[in-house]
Each structure stands twice: as structure tokens, then as C-alpha cells.
Amino acid sequence: MTFQPVLPLSGIAGWALLKRTLPAQQAAFAQSPSLRRDEAAFRDRIGQITTADALIADRQVLSVALGAYGLDGDIANKAFLRKVLDEGTLAADALANRLADKAYRSFSATFGFGDFAVPRTVLSDFPDKVLERYRTLRFEAAVGQQNEDFRLALNAERELADLAGRGLGDDAAWFTIMGSPPLRKVFEVALGLPSRFGTLDIDRQLQVFRDKAADRLGITGISDFADRGVTDRLITRFLGQAALAAGPSASTPGAAALQILSGRSA
Template sequence: MSFQPVVPLSGYVGWRFLERTFDAQQTAFSESQPITRATDYFRENIGNVRTAEDLVSDRQLLSVALGAYGLDDDIDNRFFIRKILEDGTIDDDALANRLADNRYAEFSRAFGFGDQPVPRTSQTSFVDDVVARFEARQFERAVGEQDNDLRLAMNVSTGLSDILNRNSTPTGQWFSVMGNAPLRNVFETALGLPSSIASIDLDQQLEVFQDRSRTVLGTDDLSVLADPAEQEKLIRLFLVRAEAAEVSVSSGASAALTLLQSAPQVIA
């Protein structure tokens, strides 16, 4: 039996409701039959996986592995995922390092097929981490089916944590945010930036993000956002501005419909 998250409200009010009920809802979701079936299978079989080919050949294992890193949509791209895993992340020209979305590098690095002599698939701590990530990402996905803005907000903490743990320089951290599609969406909206900013030079984008962050958030130091209170400010800004944008679009569409309905009918 599948547990459907309860999301009765949208925007920041909906976020506050989700925060209050998060633990209970996440637990119920993780204990639902589809999730336990997937995670039990993963725990029982991932230890037998020694190569990237082993992983991509088992759809059930691959589903959990990809789902843990928010890459569910690549389940049918087996050759691509195998290449991501086998290349690893040590070499600059590794496929994962050449992709704008840094979730692929995080995924490849975590399994270790291309980075170390023995993959991490037999390590208990690694298995526990993947399962926990899978449960969290699938809950976010289920919430996103009702409200995608809330799903993006839920990803902020883990997404930032991964970036801060992997990058030691402020510039590297910002480039990682810019290359992480869900996080970039949150920052663009919270900072009041248009999506068209992606069309300009990367170094210029970096300057714009940092300048706007100093103006709006009071800092361009992403490590400051490791503080839950600072993350909450970012999420509040994102949700309030996202909801305002939706209202604006909806109001515009409503006004256009009203004008069309009130216009004189032309009889042929």
C-alpha cells in the first residue's frame, strides 16, 4: 500500500505545515509497501554488485541507486549511466565532470566504480546512506506530484550539504549550485533572477548570483546557509516569490479570459 503525502496548502504556509508533520509523514511513507520492497531488495542484493555493468543490469537495484540521487528519469539510459559510473570523477575529462548537473558526479563518486579499486557496494554505511537518501528523495518526489515548489524546497538542505562537503572554495561552491538544476531553480527564484540568465557567460552568471546573494541574503558565503535558520530564510523567499509569480500569471490569464468573454461576438 502506498502512502500519499498530505499537502493541503501551497506556498510558505504549505511548507510550514509540511515541516510540522514531516517526521510522521516521512516515516509512514518509508514504511509503505512499495518503498520497503525496493529498499529490502537493495539491501539484500547490492553487496553482490562489483561492476557498473552489474548495477545497470539489475533494474530494481538501479532504480534505488538513481532514485537516491534524484536521477530517476535516467532509468532507461543504461549505457549513459554505465559510462558515468565507470569514468568516475578523478579525471577532469570524466563524463560526470563534463556535465552541468553535478548530481551525476555525486552519484558516480558515491559508488566508487571508477575512483577506487573496490566499489563501496559492500560497505554497510554506504548501503544505509543510499537507502536513507532514496527514502528522502522518493518522499520529495511524492510531494512534488502535488506541489513541485515544495519538493524543491525540501531538496535545499541535502543539496547544499553535498555541495559544501565536496567543494572547498566559494567559487567552486557557487558553480556547483549553478550546475544543480533543483538548487539553481531555488536560488534564481529567491534572488529574483530570470531563467534567461543561463544564456550569458558562466563567469558573468557567477558574478550576478554572488551580487544578488549579497543584496538579498546579506551574504554570498554559501557556508552560512548551512545554518538551518539561514536556509529557512532562503526557502521562505523562494516560496513567497514562486507563489507571487504563479498568482501573477494566473491573474493575467484570468484577465485575458475575462476580456475574451466580454468582447462582442462576431457573427460570420
């Protein structure tokens, strides 16, 4: 039986409880029999997989590979995945570089089928790196089955810490956020951007993101997210705005207080 994350509360209080219990919950989730079977199969077979065709032909191993990048829904799109993997990431016009969702680029670059004469799958530490991501994202997905806002918050913590440490220029970092649907959603909600915002010219979107983040989060650039307190500020604002958008219910703990704070109380 797969361990299910314990999430008795929602909102900021629920997030605080999840963070306190996160190491124990992740450890319990990692012992789930189905997860362990998939990881064992990946570890056993990935070293012999040296082409995109071979990866796509092994559904169990492919499932782990896609799951490590949140791309599980593409498992049946074989021709598309083959093209993403075979074209690699070194050429500017490679498919993975042209897709809005940059998870495909990370997926292709990690396996290296289109970038190197010898793919990364034969490296001794390759299974450990992929499986660490797989466990993390599978846990986040399990959280998301109960509370999608918490899944997005966990993803934002992880991705922003990585992004802040890459040394990218600020424009490139913002475009990376804009090209990641989960990260983009967190910023759009936290900054109070309307649903039609995505229809604006891309350069205009960049300017709005930068200006709103400076005004509401007090940041001067994405490198500021190297400070965990800045990320906490973003997530707290995201969860608060998401709760307001969902609307309080009589059965939700703290609903009356939320109504008063949001100005909705009669």
C-alpha cells in the same frame, strides 16, 4: 498502498505545516510496501554487484541507485550510465565531471566502480547510506507530485546544509549550486532572475548570483548557509516569489491579501 504526503495548503503557510508534520509524514512514507520491497531487494543484492554492468543489469537495484540521486529518468539510458560509472570521477575529463548536473558525479563517486579496484558496494555500511538518500528523495518526489515548490524547498534545505559544511571555496560552492538544476531554480526564483539569465557567460552568472544573494539575502558566502536561519530566509523568499509568479486565484486562501501585498489589487 503508497502513503501520499498530506499537503492541504500551499505557499508559506503550507510550508510551515509541512515542516511541523515532516517527521511523522516521512515515517509513514517509509512504511509504504513498494518502498520496503525495493529497499529489501537493494540490501539483499547490492553486496554482490561489483561492476557497472552488473548494476545496470539489475533493474530493481538500479532503480534504487538512481532514485537516491534524483536520476530516475535515466534508467533506460544504459550506455550513458555505464560510461558515467566506468569512468569514475578521479580523472578531470571523466564524463561525470564534464556534465553540468553534478548529481551524476555524486552517483559515480558513491559507487566507485571507476575509481577503485574494489567498489564501495562491498562495504558493510554502503546499503544504509544509499537507502537513507533513497527514502529522502522518494519522499521529496512524492511531495513534488502535489507541490513542486515544496519539493524544491526540501531539496534546498538538505543540499545547502551539506554544501555549507564541505569547506569548499566560495566559487566552487556557487558553481555546485549552478550545476544543480533544483538548487539553481530556487536561487533564480528567490533572487528574481529572468529566464534568459542562463544564457549569460558563466563567470557573469557567478557574479550576478553572488551580488544578488548579498543584496537580497544578506549573505557573504555559501558558508553562511550553515546557519539554518539563512536557509529559511532563502526558502521564504523563494516560496513568496513563486506564489507571485503563479498569480493569486479566487479559490486560494489568502488570495486577496496576496493581491494587496503584491500591488495587484484593484
